[in-house]
Amino acid sequence: MANDVEFTAIYRWLAILSLESLVEWDVLVFLHRHAHILLLPTSEIPKLAGYDTDTTAKALHRLQQMGLEDGRKCPRRVLPFGL
């Protein structure tokens, strides 16, 4: 089990990024891990991330609002913030 220090740090990092839900986290991790090979239209991401389309679309939209994902740079390729 994680100790209090680890919990405190993780709470802090999550708040800094304004992440609020598991789906946002999962989509962000998916994008991060596949940043170098992902050449997919955004509509394909739900199948791979394991959530339904609407849920994933909302998460992606929020990640974009937060600047953690930038779909504008390349419409067919999503790039996680700063990586």
Next chain:
Amino acid sequence: MSASRSSFRPLAPAEELRRYALLQLMEVADSRTVRLALLNRFHHDVAREWNKNGFPVVAFGGSAGALPVLREILGLLPDDTGMAFVVIQHLSPDHKSLLAEILGKRTKMRVVQIKDNMEIEVNQVFVIPPNTDLTIADHTLHLAPRTLDERRRHRSIDSFFNSMAGERTIAGISIVLSGMDSDGIIGTAAVKASGGVTVAQEPETAIHGDLPRHVIADGFVDFIRGPEGIAEILVELSKRLRTGADS
């Protein structure tokens, strides 16, 4: 360039901090802890727990120029807010502190210099002794010999804010007052992350505005006010926490 402008250099711009936070989280991406934290919906859970326990702790952190502000704020507060107050002030390690006596003259609340393992209580003011770092656990205040960071800077404000943020049974309210240097930046982010309320003195009203200015630049401050405004916020929060309102 004026002296006041040249003295302000943000230490951790928000964008850099976000990048760092993302990298830190990705390091532990496979840990169950992240998922648990998100499942807990931590802001809401902590807020509920605070209301249930009804124990807000207000922590003032300050350095040079903070004393007159503290006196003014405490003088404006009623003595029955239902909050406990902790003062973390950078003090000379070589002299006896008169801080508790000075503050005691401006408030009807009991003002005490902290002793190790002292239990924190509402409607009282607890003042850090010289040459110590302070933490809180299970409503008990713990003292340790003061430590300096690798650049020989005080970190006593960060130390207390961090420990307060880790306490699930108190409502943490951090207030950064006048001072120099950067103590309090990390702790303010921790308090905010734990669902707490963060306040900084309006730099223009501070004798030394660097400390609040650095904290504000990091982007985790809920309220920026002068001394009178800070007292008003505390009175309002006191009312809301007592009635269980969460906004």
